[in-house]
Amino acid sequence: MKTYRKTTLSVIVIATLFLAMVPVLPLSKPYFFYMMFWITMASAFNIIYGFVGYLPFGYVMFYGVGTYVTAVLWSRLGVPLPLAILCSGAAGLVLSLAFAPTLRLKGIYFAIVNFASAMVLRIVVANLPEAWAGGSFGISLSGAYKPLASYYLMLALTVASVVVGLWLSHSRLGIALRCIRDDEAAAAVMGINVSMSRLKAWMLAAVIPSLAGGIEAWFTAIVDPDTSFNLMSTAKTIVYAMFGGLGTITGPIFGAVFMYGLDDFIWGRFPLLNLLVLGVTIIFLILFLPRGVVGSLIQRWPGLRKIIE
Amino acid sequence: MASLLEVENIEKSFGGLKALDGIDLSVEENSITSVIGPNGSGKTTLLNCINGIYVPEKGHVTYRGRSILGKKPHEVARMGIGRTFQVARVFKKIPVVDNILAPVLSSHRPMTDLRREAVELLKRVGMEKFTDGIGGDLSGGQQKLLELLRAWIADFDLILLDEPFAGVHPELKALFFEEIRELQRLGKTFVLISHDMHSVYTLSDTIVVFDLGKVIARGQQEEIQNNERVIEAYLGN
Amino acid sequence: MFELILMAIVSGVLMGIIYGLIGIGMNILYGVMRIVNFAHGEFMMLGAYLAFTLNRAFGLSSLQAILVVMPVFFILGVMLHALFYNRIQQSEDPEIASFLTFFGVSLVITSLILMIWKADPRSVPLPFEKVSFFLGPVFLSTGRLVSALICVLAVAAISFFLYRTYTGKAVRAIIENRDAVSILGIDVHRVSALVFGIGLAIVAITGCLVTLSFPAITPVLGQTYTNIAFLVIVLGGLGSPLGSMLGGLVYGLAESLSSVFLPLALSPLVAFVILVVMVMIRPQGLLGKVSTRI
Numbered sequence: 001m002k003t004y005r006k007t008t009l010s011v012i013v014i015a016t017l018f019l020a021m022v023p024v025l026p027l028s029k030p031y032f033f034y035m036m037f038w039i040t041m042a043s044a045f046n047i048i049y050g051f052v053g054y055l056p057f058g059y060v061m062f063y064g065v066g067t068y069v070t071a072v073l074w075s076r077l078g079v080p081l082p083l084a085i086l087c088s089g090a091a092g093l094v095l096s097l098a099f100a101p102t103l104r105l106k107g108i109y110f111a112i113v114n115f116a117s118a119m120v121l122r123i124v125v126a127n128l129p130e131a132w133a134g135g136s137f138g139i140s141l142s143g144a145y146k147p148l149a150s151y152y153l154m155l156a157l158t159v160a161s162v163v164v165g166l167w168l169s170h171s172r173l174g175i176a177l178r179c180i181r182d183d184e185a186a187a188a189v190m191g192i193n194v195s196m197s198r199l200k201a202w203m204l205a206a207v208i209p210s211l212a213g214g215i216e217a218w219f220t221a222i223v224d225p226d227t228s229f230n231l232m233s234t235a236k237t238i239v240y241a242m243f244g245g246l247g248t249i250t251g252p253i254f255g256a257v258f259m260y261g262l263d264d265f266i267w268g269r270f271p272l273l274n275l276l277v278l279g280v281t282i283i284f285l286i287l288f289l290p291r292g293v294v295g296s297l298i299q300r301w302p303g304l305r306k307i308i309e
Numbered sequence: 310m311a312s313l314l315e316v317e318n319i320e321k322s323f324g325g326l327k328a329l330d331g332i333d334l335s336v337e338e339n340s341i342t343s344v345i346g347p348n349g350s351g352k353t354t355l356l357n358c359i360n361g362i363y364v365p366e367k368g369h370v371t372y373r374g375r376s377i378l379g380k381k382p383h384e385v386a387r388m389g390i391g392r393t394f395q396v397a398r399v400f401k402k403i404p405v406v407d408n409i410l411a412p413v414l415s416s417h418r419p420m421t422d423l424r425r426e427a428v429e430l431l432k433r434v435g436m437e438k439f440t441d442g443i444g445g446d447l448s449g450g451q452q453k454l455l456e457l458l459r460a461w462i463a464d465f466d467l468i469l470l471d472e473p474f475a476g477v478h479p480e481l482k483a484l485f486f487e488e489i490r491e492l493q494r495l496g497k498t499f500v501l502i503s504h505d506m507h508s509v510y511t512l513s514d515t516i517v518v519f520d521l522g523k524v525i526a527r528g529q530q531e532e533i534q535n536n537e538r539v540i541e542a543y544l545g546n
Numbered sequence: 547m548f549e550l551i552l553m554a555i556v557s558g559v560l561m562g563i564i565y566g567l568i569g570i571g572m573n574i575l576y577g578v579m580r581i582v583n584f585a586h587g588e589f590m591m592l593g594a595y596l597a598f599t600l601n602r603a604f605g606l607s608s609l610q611a612i613l614v615v616m617p618v619f620f621i622l623g624v625m626l627h628a629l630f631y632n633r634i635q636q637s638e639d640p641e642i643a644s645f646l647t648f649f650g651v652s653l654v655i656t657s658l659i660l661m662i663w664k665a666d667p668r669s670v671p672l673p674f675e676k677v678s679f680f681l682g683p684v685f686l687s688t689g690r691l692v693s694a695l696i697c698v699l700a701v702a703a704i705s706f707f708l709y710r711t712y713t714g715k716a717v718r719a720i721i722e723n724r725d726a727v728s729i730l731g732i733d734v735h736r737v738s739a740l741v742f743g744i745g746l747a748i749v750a751i752t753g754c755l756v757t758l759s760f761p762a763i764t765p766v767l768g769q770t771y772t773n774i775a776f777l778v779i780v781l782g783g784l785g786s787p788l789g790s791m792l793g794g795l796v797y798g799l800a801e802s803l804s805s806v807f808l809p810l811a812l813s814p815l816v817a818f819v820i821l822v823v824m825v826m827i828r829p830q831g832l833l834g835k836v837s838t839r840i
Binding site: 053055057101102105107108109111112113116117119120123124126127231235238272273274275276278279280281282283286287288290 | 582630633634637638639641642643645646647649650651652653654655656657658660661769773776780809811812814815818819821822825826829
């Protein structure tokens with residue numbers, strides 16, 4: 001147990017150091033920024049789908065609201081950016097509480113209602129007065145453009161979400177969530193507060209993408225409704241997390257790094273094929289590799305669970 | 310002796326069927342009360358009404374003088390009422406140790422202590438080799454024993470046992486007896502549902518007989534064995 | 547104002563009938579197989595584009611195209627069944643698995659449409675001399691009227707199949723209780739394959755009708771129809787094929803009446819808001835019994 005903890009920690013430290021050096025190395029900053037962004041999204045999504053078993057098909061809304069809160073606070077009210085990004089996180093929390101009643105829905109009902117809610121938010125945001133949210137053209141933050149600062153902020157968030165995932169998988173909450181997933185009624189009879197445990201995970205899974213949205217808005221310095229509430233962002237989050245393996249910590253990280261790399265490669269060369277590849281990958285994953293790469297490895301060799309998690 | 314659990318005149322129906330039709334039950338502290346009766350007489354429904362899975366339409370349930378009617382299952386559990394199931398409800402994909410820890414996740418004791426205690430409990434019943442395995446690896450009897458270990462670690466004061474001996478290997482059954490006796494020595498109270506008359510007669514302080522959602526008899530072994538209504542209920546009419 | 551509302555009601559009913567058939571196509575798959583076809587709208591668009599090409603290449607009208615596209619889609623459905631059904635049923639959560647699988651399929655179809663037909667809006671010439679006319683004070687689109695009539699015919703045929711034929715009764719039995727029917731000697735696998743075919747044949751009809759009812763088709767319209775199909779079957783009750791007709795009418799009316807009172811940009815909101823409210827309040831649908839599945 002102890003040695004494996006040390007290995008995990010040293011891997012995290014080395015990866016962090018490398019990512020911290022990217023801006024001074026001859027490497028593409030946006031590439032690694034988005035790689036971290038997707039690691040964060042996939043890891044946070046894993047909390048609600050991997051641990052709790054709820055599929056929020058409108059997951060993009062937390063990110064989208066995060067981008068807008070930061071953009072609006074900075075451009076309209078002059079709130080300093082780091083503070084605006086914190087407000088994005090708070091907005092994510094508020095949103096997750098507002099949607100807490102949907103947690104009593106199950107399976108496909110939860111997925112669809114969440115998806116429809118994201119669409120509602122998108123339409124509402126796009127139709128807010130232009131003086132508030134910039135309408136369908138969105139908001140520019142070019143006056144605040146600081147790629148280096150936002151890069152390091154994303155690095156911090158990425159490390160934080162991976163650490164939160166590690167903590168969760170060993171914590172009481174994590175065990176409770178696994179019990180609930182296995183047998184909800186039995187968990188309740190054992191004194192586990194089912195709805196509260198789910199709510200905690202839901203809030204955690206919401207606050208991270210909202211913060212990521214705020215940071216990403218700062219990095220790209222532009223926010224618009226089509227990008228902020230794009231269904232494809234949910235799709236990519238699901239695919240990246242599933243490809244690596246839901247319910248594991250390394251899975252979403254591996255999935256995001258590999259699939260984002262592939263996505264970026266194809267996107268640069270054959271933009272039309274991108275959608276096709278994403279679609280085929282989803283079908284393949286669901287039907288042939290539902291546990292993902294890491295999950296399948298662990299299933300094949302259970303001893304691996306001690307080394308990779 | 311003070312009565313720990315009071316069930317007063319509860320009714321619960323499913324559609325047109327009255328599963329419980331005015332049940333009264335008083336469980337004294339540190340006793341073993343057995344509930345017997347033919348299949349479908351409402352025994353499991355009674356347990357479900359006590360620990361909050363069902364809410365009865367009528368009547369009262371009080372525990373230590375406080376009403377627990379309408380409380381959610383997890384709240385009832387946190388008040389000190391534990392439960393095992395007819396078919397053991399073990400978390401199949403979760404490590405055996407974590408399975409035992411499930412009822413103490415809300416406690417404030419440090420996790421390392423709890424883990425150590427869970428492993429000790431497994432040793433007690435000779436199941437330490439399963440510590441790192443998952444719940445699904447255990448046999449039916451072992452799963453039932455694991456449910457009892459949960460009651461140990463959670464320190465439940467009232468433990469509801471639903472058919473603990475059904476389908477359990479005789480050797481494991483002897484172990485079960487020992488564990489129940491030991492828990493009783495420690496001051497715990499039991500409500501036991503069983504079809505195993507030998508076990509019921511050996512363990513129980515009081516026996517209550519259900520038929521069609523009603524109590525048709527209560528008392529000691531001799532009273533039950535000689536009760537005409539009980540014989541009728543079991544043999545049919 | 548009165549005339550506006552009257553027209554909204556008439557057009558709402560016509561569109562509602564079409565929406566109802568769209569819902570039946572999705573609902574029959576869900577009822578029988580618990581398959582959530584998130585590519586429903588994309589399949590419709592594929593049908594619409596096929597109608598477009600049949601028109602360009604052979605001069606077929608959208609109505610004639612139905613006769614060609616329907617059998618093709620029926621076979622496509624049976625093939626999809628053979629490809630996906632077993633795998634989906636074996637997964638841990640078949641409903642969510644089917645949902646995600648068909649989301650993947652929807653991306654594949656959209657990208658294929660983009661590659662073959664490009665992103666420009668396309669339209670099929672209407673086979674009528676008068677594309678619209680006045681019936682008293684009510685302005686009617688011939689395309690929509692004919693589409694609604696065809697939908698009524700299709701619904702009648704589906705009802706006949708479900709209530710009068712042996713196989714149709716088996717389909718209803720499976721919807722009622724999937725576990726019990728295999729004991730009765732009904733071959734669930736074969737009926738499922740048939741239903742997949744029928745479901746997609748219905749999609750083919752509605753897809754071709756889209757080219758009659760709307761001025762143009764674009765590759766991204768599919769998502770809109772998937773959303774409508776979802777809303778319609780949630781309104782009518784998941785797994786209740788004919789309940790979809792009611793769901794379709796309710797949504798058709800809600801949509802056209804809201805267009806009288808709401809700004810155009812907000813009208814897509816109506817569908818989503820109804821969907822969320824409906825699932826939260828009455829997940830079993832307008833007429834459905836309370837189910838324990840949720």
